[in-house]
Amino acid sequence: MADHARGVPVPPFRHKPTLAGELALLRPTTVNDVAALLPMLHDPEVARLTGSHDRDGFDEVRLRAWYGSRVDQDDRLDLAVVERATGRVVGESVLNDWDAGNESCSFRIAFVPGAHGRGLGTEATRLIVGYGFEELGLHRISLEVYASNPRARRAYEKVGFVAEGVLRDALLWDGERVDAVVMSVLAPEWFEHRGRAV
Ligand SMILES: CC(C)(COP(=O)(O)OP(=O)(O)OC[C@H]1O[C@@H](n2cnc3c(N)ncnc32)[C@H](O)[C@@H]1OP(=O)(O)O)[C@@H](O)C(=O)NCCC(=O)NCCS
DSSP, rough: OOOOGGGGOOOOGGGGGEEEOSSSEEEOOGGGGGGHHHHHHHHHHHHHTTTTTOOGGGSSSHHHHHTTTGGGOOEEEEEEEEEETTEEEEEEEEEEEEEETTTEEEEEEEEOTTOSSSSSSHHHHHHHHHHHTTTTTTSSEEEETTTTOOOOOOOOHHHHHHEEEEEEEOOOOOOOOEEEEEEEEHHHHHHHTTTTOO
C-alpha cells in the first residue's frame, strides 16, 4: 500500500523530477554520473569558490556510494545538469538542508571546468528553484556565496536571490579571509518574477 493511502505523510522530496529548459536538462543524479563529475570535484577553482577545504571524501568508492544513493534520499533533491546541446553532464544542482517546519531549504550548484559562463547556471538555478516553490511548496530557499565569486552571485541575482546579510570572514583560503553573503528567495517574490528578476 502506498504511504499516502496509509495516511503517512509522503516527504515531498521523495519524487525525483526531470526538469527541462532551453539549454539545460536536470535529472536525478546516479552512480553513472561520477566519471563526468570528477573534474568538478577535483577542480581547485571550484574548491576555492565553494570553500571546500576537506576533499578526503572524494575517492571514487565513496563518490559512487554517495551518488548512487541520492535517488533514495527523501529530504533533499540532487539533480545532474545536462547540457542539451551536447548531452554532457556538466554539473549538479541541489536542494538540501530541508527544514520542514519552516518550509525552507538551501540551494547549491557547481559545474565542471569549461561549462561556465554560457547561461547554463542561470537556467539550472531557475529550474530547480522554481520546482522548489511551485511543486514542493517551499516558502524560502537560501544560499551562501563568497564575496570572491561575483559570477555565481550574478547568476543568483538574475534568478531573484536577494542578499540579506554578510557572514564576515567566513572563509579562510590561502591565507585570506573572505566574507560569505547570505541570499534568499521567498515564495511571494518567486511568484512575482518566476526566476526572471533582472
Ligand atoms: C556558479 C555557476 C554554477 C554559474 O553558472 P554559469 O553557467 O557560469 O553562469 P551563467 O553563465 O548562467 O551566468 C553568469 C553571469 O555572471 C556574469 N559574470 C561572469 N563573471 C563575472 C564577474 N567576474 N563579475 C560579475 N559578473 C560576472 C556573466 O556575465 C553572467 O551574467 P549575464 O548573463 O548577465 O551576462 C558556475 O559558474 C560554477 O559552477 N562555478 C564554479 C562553482 C561555484 O562557484 N559554485 C557556486 C558556489 S556558491
